[in-house]
Amino acid sequence: xxRTLPQxxxxxxxxxxxxxxxxxFLFAPLLITCVLAFNDSLFPALPWxxxxxxxFFSDGPERVGIxxxxxxxxxxxxxxxxxxxxxxxxxxxxxxxxxxxxxxxxRFKQLLYFLMLAPLVIPGVxxxxxILLFSNTLGLFFEDxxxxxxxxxxxxxxxxxxxxxxFITTLVTLIVSAQLKKFDYTLEEAAMNLGxxxxxxxxxxxxxxxxxxxxxxxxxxxxxxxxxxxTTLFLVGSEATLPINLYLQVRDGSTPVINAISFxxxxxxxxxxxxxxxxQRDRSE
Amino acid sequence: xxxxxxxxxxxxxxxxxxxxxxxxxEVEKGKFFSILGPSxxxxxxxxxxIAGFEEPSKGAIYIRAQNMAxxxxxxxxxNLIFQHLALFPMMNVxxxxxxxxxxxxxxxxxxxxxxxxxxxxxxxxxxEAKKIHHLSGxxxxxxxxxxxxxxxxxxLLLDEPLGALDLKLREQMKIELKKLxxxxxxxxxxxxxxxxxxxxxxxxxxxxxxxxxxxxxxxQNLYTKPASPFVARFVGDNNRLPxxxxxxxxxxxxxxxxxxxxxxxxxxxxxxxxxxxxxYIRPESVILEPAQELxxxxxxxxxxxxxxxxxxxxxxLVESPASDDELLISLPQNRQYEHISVKxxxxxGWDARAGNCFPLP
Amino acid sequence: xxxxxxxxSKLPLFIFLTPILLWLFLLIVLPHIDLLRxxxxxxxxxxxxxxxxxxxxxxxxxxxxxxxxxxxALYAIIVTFLTLCISLPVAFYITKVAPPKxxxxxxLLLLMPFWVxxxxxxxxxxxxxxxxxxxxxxxVEWGILQQPVEMLYNDVAMTMGLVYTSMLFMVVPLLxxxxxxDDSLIEAAFDLGSxxxxxxxxxxxxxxxxGIASGSIVVFMLxxxxxxxxxxxxxxxxxxFTEQIYNQFIASFNWNQxxxxxxxxxxxxSLIIFIGLRLTNQKLSKVVQ
Numbered sequence: 001x002x003r004t005l006p007q008x009x010x011x012x013x014x015x016x017x018x019x020x021x022x023x024x025f026l027f028a029p030l031l032i033t034c035v036l037a038f039n040d041s042l043f044p045a046l047p048w049x050x051x052x053x054x055x056f057f058s059d060g061p062e063r064v065g066i067x068x069x070x071x072x073x074x075x076x077x078x079x080x081x082x083x084x085x086x087x088x089x090x091x092x093x094x095x096x097x098x099x100x101x102x103x104x105x106x107r108f109k110q111l112l113y114f115l116m117l118a119p120l121v122i123p124g125v126x127x128x129x130x131i132l133l134f135s136n137t138l139g140l141f142f143e144d145x146x147x148x149x150x151x152x153x154x155x156x157x158x159x160x161x162x163x164x165x166x167f168i169t170t171l172v173t174l175i176v177s178a179q180l181k182k183f184d185y186t187l188e189e190a191a192m193n194l195g196x197x198x199x200x201x202x203x204x205x206x207x208x209x210x211x212x213x214x215x216x217x218x219x220x221x222x223x224x225x226x227x228x229x230x231t232t233l234f235l236v237g238s239e240a241t242l243p244i245n246l247y248l249q250v251r252d253g254s255t256p257v258i259n260a261i262s263f264x265x266x267x268x269x270x271x272x273x274x275x276x277x278x279x280q281r282d283r284s285e
Numbered sequence: 286x287x288x289x290x291x292x293x294x295x296x297x298x299x300x301x302x303x304x305x306x307x308x309x310x311e312v313e314k315g316k317f318f319s320i321l322g323p324s325x326x327x328x329x330x331x332x333x334x335i336a337g338f339e340e341p342s343k344g345a346i347y348i349r350a351q352n353m354a355x356x357x358x359x360x361x362x363x364n365l366i367f368q369h370l371a372l373f374p375m376m377n378v379x380x381x382x383x384x385x386x387x388x389x390x391x392x393x394x395x396x397x398x399x400x401x402x403x404x405x406x407x408x409x410x411x412x413e414a415k416k417i418h419h420l421s422g423x424x425x426x427x428x429x430x431x432x433x434x435x436x437x438x439x440x441l442l443l444d445e446p447l448g449a450l451d452l453k454l455r456e457q458m459k460i461e462l463k464k465l466x467x468x469x470x471x472x473x474x475x476x477x478x479x480x481x482x483x484x485x486x487x488x489x490x491x492x493x494x495x496x497x498x499x500x501x502x503x504x505q506n507l508y509t510k511p512a513s514p515f516v517a518r519f520v521g522d523n524n525r526l527p528x529x530x531x532x533x534x535x536x537x538x539x540x541x542x543x544x545x546x547x548x549x550x551x552x553x554x555x556x557x558x559x560x561x562x563x564x565y566i567r568p569e570s571v572i573l574e575p576a577q578e579l580x581x582x583x584x585x586x587x588x589x590x591x592x593x594x595x596x597x598x599x600x601x602l603v604e605s606p607a608s609d610d611e612l613l614i615s616l617p618q619n620r621q622y623e624h625i626s627v628k629x630x631x632x633x634g635w636d637a638r639a640g641n642c643f644p645l646p
Numbered sequence: 647x648x649x650x651x652x653x654x655s656k657l658p659l660f661i662f663l664t665p666i667l668l669w670l671f672l673l674i675v676l677p678h679i680d681l682l683r684x685x686x687x688x689x690x691x692x693x694x695x696x697x698x699x700x701x702x703x704x705x706x707x708x709x710x711x712x713x714x715x716x717x718x719a720l721y722a723i724i725v726t727f728l729t730l731c732i733s734l735p736v737a738f739y740i741t742k743v744a745p746p747k748x749x750x751x752x753x754l755l756l757l758m759p760f761w762v763x764x765x766x767x768x769x770x771x772x773x774x775x776x777x778x779x780x781x782x783x784x785x786v787e788w789g790i791l792q793q794p795v796e797m798l799y800n801d802v803a804m805t806m807g808l809v810y811t812s813m814l815f816m817v818v819p820l821l822x823x824x825x826x827x828d829d830s831l832i833e834a835a836f837d838l839g840s841x842x843x844x845x846x847x848x849x850x851x852x853x854x855x856x857g858i859a860s861g862s863i864v865v866f867m868l869x870x871x872x873x874x875x876x877x878x879x880x881x882x883x884x885x886x887f888t889e890q891i892y893n894q895f896i897a898s899f900n901w902n903q904x905x906x907x908x909x910x911x912x913x914x915x916s917l918i919i920f921i922g923l924r925l926t927n928q929k930l931s932k933v934v935q
Contacts, residue, residue, distance in 0.1 A: 029770025100662035123871020130677035166673035190371035194385035227763040
């Protein structure tokens, strides 16, 4: 049954086969996507026609590699910008949230906590349309009442940032809270006893203790934003993010350049994931 | 003599619960003062009030004659060694010790020098770059002490810092701490529930119970002249014999137990005939099989119920009609009493001056 | 927090509270109130906006709407159940059966694919399953099939895609509850004469319940609100309710009808999450951690 108990051969072999199949199921689509990025073919399909880097570096006219594909490059840049702002904003606000819910006492705290969790259980699509509706309502209001046209309230870059921020902040709050829960408050008292004022306590002790969690949360926020589709779908303006752009291409028939992008994404996110893991490991030491 | 710490009629109340109830004491410069009491007696609250983490509900705390009211913990000339030490896990030893100095904006070279000096002092030379989680329990202890001592506090507060150590290490640290205190000459206020820690290290000990001080005295006096039944029970082992005072004149009194034995007591305490009282006898005050000619000796016939062998601390448990509880008697390992075995009937005795008798309220 | 820190100043409270209130009210509460408001508005014959429940009536009048709605809910439940069944043994294997030295590596391997964008993962399945896909290529090459068949664009492919997409959110909570299960409980049960079935049913499942509940809730919510997977892997007739919302908003530009649909989906998802919490006796605040 478990390591320490005797187990029959068929049980242990059967279990191993199941796990192998599971991991095969998990990795097959990713591996095949990566492999076909290097196939010397016009379609992301077998048969294998030889190794080629065309879908990365070729500059047309028949094959346009990703590094020459302006539309895709632009959308990657847009996604980077979006993720950057979302990561910064949600980390700052999420950290405030963690401090608020872990350290402060106030009326209606439970209610507010519940509200803070809500974005996790609201489907992303609904979050997208609500924010779209509300920004539209606000925009109309300002135009009717004051005659000013606020571009910020129309679908576009900043609305996407706000939409993603609205639920990613909850995740950051939870990640930072989890770390803050483990914080030993006598450390704050000890620092104060050694002569630190309130501000110095937060900078030298609490934030330093939270640093790995903050880095981790920023990384998670960045990735979540970079990959978000559901909420973004309704808020996007003329500047398509990478997932939106890829979606349109996949839906309308694809070329191996998508495999090339996917390959880069897989390599990039895995690197970020491993980096994040090292931060966490460093902390647990 | 200069007084470093003076606590005047301090009380602390949490809603309806009184944690500290009208406590006053003074600690002279350079003394090792302990507050001894069972857990929940209010000693930690008292310490936290001195450190400034709690405000007294009543009374005042003076350090070197300066009133500490409304002075925040980071501005008080006291440092606290926390129960679980509260070393900063994200910093190395040097940064931990230098933390307080850096808050005083001392120069880097100055800090480096002071840290290395104090590490020398606590027998950890060259430990600057070590990570906290690589230290042993005893080393952490010393780093915590160094971190506070380096700031040269007027009073060093210690909140049961030895509690987490194992027995051997605790014995060793007790001696080390006492030596260190004598070397540096800083005033220590030490709280503990372990009477041996308090007795071994302290110049003066206050015994605390339910928010009040029962007695403040030297360790010797606490042991030999307890001021209350609680102190008699809490400090060291003791045998309790309840009874009624039947006679009293000029420094002697007589206590009659429920089973009828009359016990002679020599005491300065005024005992009125007719009151209920308790007589406390230390296990080592009891004489086994006393010689017949000894004067003023109370004698009891008892039944040996078990022998608790523990080397030099070996003890006998005996039953007597005079007490509901079994009596505890020291059994010297000098081969003189080897013939005593379980189920034997023996005679025991003690001098009339040996016990402490308290009238019950 | 020392009592002193609280007593000295209210300033930290306001510093922390202000951004949180702004975030929650401007981006969560008010937009959803607006969603509700919009769903009760329609354009009357004169082109003016008036209050009405007809957006909701439309939902019940038109079978395609409520059928899609029911279908979506049912499939989301099936997906949740399948994900649970697949993940449970995996979590158990990694925490309890695999040699400890492989444990970190296996967990890392398990989480790796989920860091990658959902779109990339779905795209991978598309090039595996479609008529010109990799699986068909091998099946024809090995003579198992004469002609390639379309394996994409049907409910089975869509369900699998959804299970694949949301697996992570089941596996992670399960790993952490399984990790907290003391091995000696299983040993004790074994020692007291229980068989494997009893151990799984009486010890492992009850212990894992918080993880199962939180995993199921998140997987259900994500499946219900998913747009990509049903859209790219499901058939042309296999409508998902989010697609209906999208159509109302983007294609028909009927925002009021879309709002009603959105609100219904929100109610459905909250309701099922509420029932799920009740049945398993969990609290939301516990579950999301």
